[in-house]
Amino acid sequence: MALLFIGIDPNTGDKQSPTVWVDQEKKEFVFQGWEPGPELEAECAAFEVPGHAQGIPKGEAVVRIPARMVHMIREACNVVERSDLR
Template sequence: MHAHHSCAEQFIGIDPETGDHESSTVWVDREKRELVFQGWKPGPELEAECAALELPGHAIGIPDTEAVIRIPARMVDTIRKACDAVERADHVH
């Protein structure tokens, strides 16, 4: 079964070092002007560490509407392409 993507979603790339399954993936939602990431779920220790961080302007904890994900550093170029694509979308609207 293939997932349906709206025409606003632009596929940018996947982790080049993974096969057909479990690939970290980056998209741009041009309509909402957002980056969309699929990545690995963190282990419970990392998620707890992120949830416990106390930062200015940031509440402690992870809201139910948010998630911590892991993306391999080798995807930096793909993420840069996504940033460029979403910036171009900003100039179109």
Template structure:
């Protein structure tokens, strides 16, 4: 897998920062974020989405990304879709 680094939380320190990459071969975003607290994770798992089974599969995870990273996520979407200017 060849990942393309897109960006990191602009308010980051030296450790454990939300980061965004794109797997260009698969057209997928790869995200590193903060783990949610158990309450938020349970709320997400309990959320009902039409046409989907309730709960969260064991191979999926909830992460948190700060809103200040929206520009980084937009760029990652453009790269993944091949529409980057």
């Protein structure tokens, strides 16, 4: 796996570090964020979308990323869309 570090929450403290990476080989985003808490996780699990099973499948997770990191997520999008990634 060739992870490319994009950025970390600028307001990060000693115990919090939401982070954005790009897996350059798979062209995927990798996010580290806060656990959602039971209320948000339950709300996400109960959300109904056509063609999407209710619940959070095994192997998937809900994470929270602060909106102040949107520029890092945009940068990650630009990296994944670059034609020189293989």
